[in-house]
Amino acid sequence: MTSPESVSFGYEDVTPEEKTARVGAVFSSVAKKYDVMNDAMSVGMHRLWKDRFVARVKPREGEQILDMAGGTGDIAFRMAREGASITVSDINQDMLDVGIERAMERGIDGLVWSRQNAEELSFGDRFFDAYTIAFGIRNVTRIDAALAEAHRVLKFGGRFFCLEFSTTQWPGFAEVYDAYSHKLVPKIGQAIAGDAESYRYLIESIRRFPKMDEFEGMIKAAGFRHTKVEPILGGLVAIHSGWKV
Numbered sequence: 001m002t003s004p005e006s007v008s009f010g011y012e013d014v015t016p017e018e019k020t021a022r023v024g025a026v027f028s029s030v031a032k033k034y035d036v037m038n039d040a041m042s043v044g045m046h047r048l049w050k051d052r053f054v055a056r057v058k059p060r061e062g063e064q065i066l067d068m069a070g071g072t073g074d075i076a077f078r079m080a081r082e083g084a085s086i087t088v089s090d091i092n093q094d095m096l097d098v099g100i101e102r103a104m105e106r107g108i109d110g111l112v113w114s115r116q117n118a119e120e121l122s123f124g125d126r127f128f129d130a131y132t133i134a135f136g137i138r139n140v141t142r143i144d145a146a147l148a149e150a151h152r153v154l155k156f157g158g159r160f161f162c163l164e165f166s167t168t169q170w171p172g173f174a175e176v177y178d179a180y181s182h183k184l185v186p187k188i189g190q191a192i193a194g195d196a197e198s199y200r201y202l203i204e205s206i207r208r209f210p211k212m213d214e215f216e217g218m219i220k221a222a223g224f225r226h227t228k229v230e231p232i233l234g235g236l237v238a239i240h241s242g243w244k245v
Ligand SMILES: C[S@@+](CC[C@H](N)C(=O)[O-])C[C@H]1O[C@@H](n2cnc3c(N)ncnc32)[C@H](O)[C@@H]1O
Pocket: 023, 027, 068, 069, 070, 071, 072, 073, 074, 075, 089, 090, 091, 092, 095, 116, 117, 118, 119, 133, 134, 135, 136, 137, 139, 140, 141
């Protein structure tokens, strides 16, 4: 049965079912080239943003951390280094398979890889000390449902951290970035991954994602307290956080 509500897929409005299916197709298509494309598109900067993100999470030995929409493992690998027990979850098995292969190549073991839809997790209540999601939430069809699930699986005192593209507030920079992302990124996607369309979606989905304060409001509405936003490059990228108290 289809639902009458509509959600954004890039600049298109589609049914929730169609969004989930098309996002799945995007990540299955890009999985094998995902890591090299991240470096090309961000000129390596995504590595610094991820380092900063994990520094904010402060994973500790003995903690149980869920890295949701963990894809090919970039965030999980960084957190595992600090001695935390990490579960990497993603809805897309092709992305997880690339992550599992990378972990083997790097000799990183002990991670739990679990295919999950962020909107409907199979984990019990109050299991995790921290929940992380990096460049994942804008691809989720029902963001409210994913935030509610994040809140449910966290212990009291648990923390939520989200790294996501947002909207830069630096004058002039927004226009330059807009031109770069809309004109060049699909071309880079075509040249490296043979897939301009998937990268067009990834750029368009950034434009449709709620602004920093609006997204903070959604985190609050899910029940998180002491929420915070840390803009990077004027808000081109942002780290949102909150606590379950
Ligand atoms: C841009 S990648 C980010 C991967 C990784 N976190 C990183 O920072 O490199 C987005 C990921 O979100 C996943 N995703 C999309 N919708 C999801 C959902 N409903 N539940 C879980 N993962 C989802 C995709 O499969 C994809 O692997």
